[in-house]
Amino acid sequence: MTPTRIGLIGAGYIATWHADAIAATDGANLAAVCDTSGAAARALAEPRGVPAYDSLAALIDSGTCDAVHILTPPDSHLALGLQCLEAGLDVLIEKPAALSADETRQLRDAAHRAGRHFRPGHNFLGLPSYSRLKALVASGDLGRVSAAEITWALPLAPLRSGPYNLWLLREPKNLLLEIGPHLAAFAVDLFGPLDVIAADASKPVMLPGDDPRPQSFRILARAGDVDVTLSLSMVETVDDRSVTLRGSSGRARLDYAADTLVVERENASDLVLNPLRRQIALARGHAREGLTNAAIQVRSLNMRSPYAQSFRGMCAAIYGSAPDERYDADNAVQAMQALDDALALLPTDTLIPKAPAVATRAPRPTALVIGGTGFIGRALTRALVARGTDVRVLSRGRHGPFPDLPDSVETVGASLKDRAALVQAMDGIRHVYNLARALGTNWQDCLDNDVAPAVTIAEAALEAGVDRLVYTGTIASYDMSDRFGRITEAKGFPNDMTDRNLYARSKAECERRLMQMHRERGLPLTIARPGIVVGPGGPLQHWGIGRWHGAGAVRIWGRGDNILPFVLNDDVADGLIRMAESDVALGEDFNLVGEPMLTAQGYFRAIHERLGARIRVSTGNLTAFWAADAVKATLKRRALGRRDVIRPSRADWISRAHLSRFDNTKPKDLLGWQPVSDREAFLRAAIDDAGLFGF
Template sequence: MSPKRIGLVGAGYIASWHADAIGATQGATLAAICDPSDGAAQALAEPSGVPVFASLDALIDSRTCDAVHILTPPHLHLALGLQALEAGLDVLIEKPVAENAEETRQLAAAAAASCARFSPGHNFLGLPSYDRLKRMIGQGDLGRVSGIEVTWALPLAPLRSGPYNIWLLREPRNLLLELGPHLAAFAVDLFGPLEVIATDVSKPVMLPGDDPRPQSIRILARAGHVDVTLTLSMVETVDDRSVTLRGSSGRARLDFAADTLVVERENASDLVVNPLRRQLDLARQHAREGLRNGWIQTRSLNTRGPYAQSFRGMCAAIYGAAEDGRYSAEAAVQAMQALDDALALVPAEKLTPKAPAVATRAPRPTALVIGGTGFIGRALTRGLVAGGTDVRVLSRGRHGPFPDLPDNVETVGVSLKDRAQLVQAMDGISEVYNLARALGTSWEDCLENDVKPAVTIAEAALEAGVSRLVYTGTIASYDMSDPAATITETTGFPGDMTGRNLYARSKAECERRLTAMHRDRGLPLTIARPGIVVGPGGPLQHWGIGRWHGAGAVRIWGSGDNILPFVLNDDVADGLILMARSDAALGEDFNLIGEPMLSARGYFRAIHDRLGAKIRVSSGNLTAFWAADAIKAMLKRHALGRANVIRPTRADWISRAHLSRFANDKPKEVLGWRPESSREAFLLKAVDRAGLFGF
């Protein structure tokens, strides 16, 4: 029997996991990629050499596929799914398969009418540990099961730091529709349809424009004689994505994020031997699960983690010889119906997004902010508006985080590689702020997606005749490995940047090319290099400080005792505005570093003292980091065949500790910039009001 030819509709982040799983599945082969973005589609298609299509119509007409995986944003699922099913293709749709149960029923009906197969992308049901759990239940090893608790407790960064224009955040209900299928799918697969009894939403967080979203959702339900609790928590918390089953003979806990299964059972011993045996048995099981996963990761060179295993298991089940009920259309309908029923029990006012402010006039922008939806960009845009300047924000979409400023801010979608579009976007603009950045996985990626857009923006600025282009580089481009050095704007970057991390190297290359355009062609350029930026809307898990392990543990770059170049977000915004409007700033560069106040350890002590949250802080040996990175790079090159792997030097790793001091005299003297000098006021903004834990 020939392998099933599968096309991927949507070439975003999740598509690479599907492509890997299809490649590892017997009876399936990747046949095509479909996405209106040719660059994204080509990048995904290149390793396997499959054709690329710009539309589902073109893919269907090509007859290259027997099935498709629909991986687009959820509001597109219904139309694309119906189109593929009516064409006779089998369809797998990423969760949520649709925006409600009724749409899911339409997909199921279309599949039945065309004799095609419709499967929900509930990937965690494909984990090996979940297979073991189902066998245990079937064999009666847990006895008679009376209750199941399914928990998804994982911080959701976009709630506090954006991007805010994604489908996930458009309405409060979308949070449950996006993450809830993972929870409902387990309960439905194990015990059937759910009767929802109650739903509680709490811990609201305010999106821009004072538009609340719940960060905690709890659903109480029943499935026959089994009590069901579904818990969704999106605040900063210890990662707990688990299924806990209580039975008369044992309690099982499946950690579906780690692919581990541990069962706690009674034993017949007396007195102290009973609890001792219980704990020894649990210790044995934990050791077994850890060793099993360690062996899998070692053998696969870290390419078969639990998440990858879940997709592989899902594809193996769907494209296997036998029909697997866990991925049936009926299961998809039951899971979505449970979520609909849960949402129906929430007061309407808690699910209704705040209406955007009513515009009284059209914005008259004279400032253009590229990257205005990001952390610094949002503060900059609001700072400009507060000073009386209307702003045009460039974004991937037409929705931005400024619903309360319709008179002053307009958001437009423009490609940063399209010079003509950029020139049009700069019509009437006097000052342009380029805060965009792209993180590539190779130097070629950086040149194409970071350096090239920076140059194209500069070319457009020259053509449009803007009065100032402010470009944001990074202090990471400096060599900060010498504790005795003090860095000023006269300090040059290393002559050879090839041994630096890609972000530092790419930003330095952007600066080099833009500076040449200023010198040779009169580009009205000023360069800003912000330090470690903190403040409201910023992340707790700032990777400029150390390597994070969830919200509760961080390994600092170095000892953590040296003063770090912290700076408040609002101060950066003020500095950027001053740079755009000062004649003395033309052709100059400025390091926007706050007053010296805190070390990394001092920052975490302040969080503990002021918020009562003690984060486990440990020193990071940067030479050890470098050595481990060197080993990983070697394995990637020689065992996985990735010839373009970048390996930063030891000096680059040591530089991440920010051992060198910074002087901020130049922006204060030339611009009159005044970063916060009061430690108490700084901590009030950087810690107390920053929303670091989400509630």
Template sequence: MIADLNKDRPVRAALLGAGYIADWHAGAIQATPGVELVAVCDTSQAAATALAETYGIAPYTDLATMLDAGICDAVHIVTPPQTHRMLAETCLNAGQHVLVEKPVALSAEDTLAIHEAALANDRIFAAGHNFMGTPGYMRLRDAVEMGRVGCVAAAEINWHFPLAPLRSGPFGLWLLQEPRNLLLELGPHLFAFAVDLFGPLHIEHVSLSKPIAIPGDTTRPQSWRILATAGRVAVTINLSLVETMDDRSVTLHGSTATARLDYANDVLVIDAENAADIVANPFLRQMSLAGQHLREGMVNGVRQLVSLNRKSPYGLSFFGLTGAFYTAIRTGRPLDKRFSGDSAVAVMTAIDAALALLPKPEKKPKPATRKKPKPSVLIIGGTGFIGRDLTRAWVARGRDVRVLSRGQSGPFDDIADHVELFGASLSNPDQLAAAMDGIEIVYHLGKSLDATWDAALKNDVGVTETIARAANASGVARFIYTGTIASYDMSDPGVTITEQTGFADDMTDRNIYARSKAECEARLLEMHRKYALPLTIARPGIVVGKGGPLQHWGIGRWHGAGAVRIWGKGNHTLPFVLNEDVAEALILMAENDAAIGQSFNLVGEPMLSACDYFDAIHARLGARIKVKPGNLTAFYASASVKYALKKHVLRRGGLSNPSLADWKSRAHFSPFDNSLPKAVLGWAPEARRDVFLTKAIDEADLLGF
């Protein structure tokens, strides 16, 4: 199959797509012997360049150009699912082997087309069913094949894992655009286990529950229960996306034993009877389980420690997938059936059958009229948590709004006669100028979460300057930028912060997000002084309300939905603020000329500590979240050790090591004085505790059910 491969050099691999998942593929490629990562291609020049600089590879923005360059032998396709078939066929026809992220395609028909293109071109096509790449899954499969579980009568395959975007957005994601996309996105993991262990699936029943309303759209099911058979095995597939404890597992009920694989944590435990007498049997059985858990914990703990978490279970799943793919390429042997084209077709055939049993989708809401919007307000970041409320608040005031969006679907279908979705690159002055045509008020609510300071200067600071220059050149009446209170030094409880407090002159010891936001503010203020940019700066506090996440990292470090380690002891008042109050303040800034040139800390009335907040969640929702105080000195020490190891052992550059004061700032020890926005803008944040809690907790869909 690979007679044309030069055995004297590594297999050359390229990434097609530079999003979040591409980084996992890149790490797995680099960890695979005999493989060299050489290029990345993405239609976004900024995304391609950023990933290329991280791994020292060549960036491309055009697939044909990359393929014509002849620099690669295999391509990992990690683009949006609807592009997979076309891109895979293009690469296969160009002589490339392909590994396609799940879902491989949108139907069994499309998956079969990819498979047939691979066969026609004598190339390897691998499906990205990565969770079957873990060592634990291989041991489970071996146990089944060796008869340790006996004859398997039933299997339960679970995905109980919160999907926060269902409740807090962004709602323009592909997986949220249609109810079926949820199963297309997550189902391949679960169906692939069943197909690999037992063969083709016959779908008998699908039930949906726990619907949640998507703003401007219809509802989405958060719980799926699928009943199927595979030969003589009864298969139950459970998919739950509400805020529950993580349980991603495969449980096999056999005549000899019950085997349970926690595939998210790579833990396999086999519970079997023993032949001891009736007194010793319970003891020995539990000791066997305890011993297995101890072994799994020790192996995984040591593995992650010595690899600096590069060999986490999730990372190992990609190593296993990538290793199987390149072993087949180098040896010419058939690809492991876990990832083969035949298996991919069987998986998508079963998913098609499940989708066919779904009820007819609800009709999407339509706007009251079909008039074309005439926007005078532009919101960058309008599909985010704050942006959604701000957009709707402006529409309620009679203004049409233009929202910069990567896609043409968003959470405003019901008010589409007043909201225009506009695609533009934030680094392209010409496209930004077009976006600002007819605009009086510009909001920049966007942010860039970067791992290095150089990346932040390019993706956050540089982009913000470009947006501001375009706004000023367009003659807008107001440019409103959202910074963050995180840029303040909030480590001293004896210092009350006002808008006059200012940031430190030297921000190099701060986390990159806080430092980058402060730098954006400094450069915007310089543009205000030099070029009369009509600037107003807003710094929201810890924003809560409908559409906000349960796992809010402004409060502490979360460990799933059920446990959080608070920044500090959690008994001091935090700067909470309702999202609707933030939106109201942002509108008041645009309507009040006295706001030009000023900054406002948008912090609600002092009301709750972190412990108060979690006590209220328990009282109102019945959910007792395990809350532990966090020692900030210990956080700092641990982060410093990790920083040193990454810098000196892994040789990673551009990283930062925030100071102890920065870690203490995360606890928001310093109180805030919110009198300025109240005096200048007439802002009146919610002061009634019970009303605040109703909006922040009862009506916020924190748990999703």
């Protein structure tokens, strides 16, 4: 059989999963990548040896593809899908395949007219464990199934800490349209069309501008004789992504996040042994599934995670020798119809986004905030406006988190690699705040996507003649492994950063190059290094404190008995503004670290005492972390042939515990900066008012 040549339309995060799954699928070859950002398309295409295109028309005209996977934002799915089907291409579209059942029918009907295939990207239907569950139902091993509970309970961080310019946050219904297809697809594939009886939305959270979004949806439905409950929760909660079926002969629970299936059956023992045998059987089932998954991950060096398996299974089903009804277009229509019916039952005011404030004048910005939609950037932008400064926010899109400030804030889009566009964005600007960062997977990624943009922004600032460029580095670049050490701005970074984590190394390299431009070319630069930033809008699962395993468990870096360099977000914003406005700050660097307040253990005790939520806290042996990292690095180099793997260092791992104390005298003396020093006020802002759990 001739392999199907597949093009990817959209080169974002999800595209890598599709590309890897296609590479692992017999009967399919990756043939091209298309994205309106040519750089993004090339970054995905070139390592895989396929051409990149920056327009769909160019990809179609090339004749390189038989099928495409459309991986763009959902509001573009219908138009792109119709264009590809009319061009004679088979189409797989990431969920939601369209924005309604009617749009999904248009895609199905267009495929029929063109004699092509339209398939929904319901990847979790491709899990091996789901195939086993479906076989159990078909064989009658569970007896007559009377009820199904299909759950997605997973924190959605952007609801509480941004970025807020994502499609799924533009309207309340988008949250259900984004995640709901996973749940509806399971129900439709197992039991057929759903008759929705009731729907509810709850636990609203306020986006910037007091625009509410529900964080929980619950849908009650029937499919024949089966009562179906679809539950979607996005608050900070224990991860529960599961399908539970209750039948007359047994109960099955599929954990589709972990690719495990455990079946509980009745037994014929007497009343004393019956519950014991049941629990032993459950324990055996859990142990078998856990050991099987562990063996798969060890053998594959974690290249076959459950999520990866779902995409592989989907591609194998679609491009295999026989059609697979799981990805039938009619199933896509039925899944979207269930969501449409649920939305129709919700109160109208739940689904209407708050109208943005009406502008009375055009902003006259004198400050440019790059990264203004992030956690620190939002606080900085609002602090500037509160002081009477209009702000231009540079963002990937034009949907910024400031709908309540139309007179004072404008959002513009520009590539951080486009010097001319950056110069234009700096027109009329006095102060530029660069809060941007990019996390690379190797050092070259960091040079291309973090260091190079930082230099380009600085070049643009010189050309535009701005008064001050404030760049945000990180305290993570310091060696903080000495428990008795004291860190001031005079300490400097290690000369050799090659064994440091990529984030710390990349930020240090940015600082080095920008300071060189200050000395040699007069770049009006000030550098800020915020500590562990907390406060309203910040995340519960802060990785500056420890390694999180869901909302309920964290392994802190080290023993957790040393004072951590916490700082409130509003204090950071105040410090950044002072750096831009102070003449004495020119050419200086400042560590924005608050007053000594809490250890890691103390922080979690305070959360328990003030919010009533006990988080399971474990201490972390950083030497063991380092040793494990060294083993993984060796395996990646030798087994996978990776030459870009960094050499782990013990000091780098121990530095994550922030053992050394920070001295914040310099910003206080030179800038008059006064971070919150009252413990109760700090805890109120960092915990009580932070919305850590979303409700």
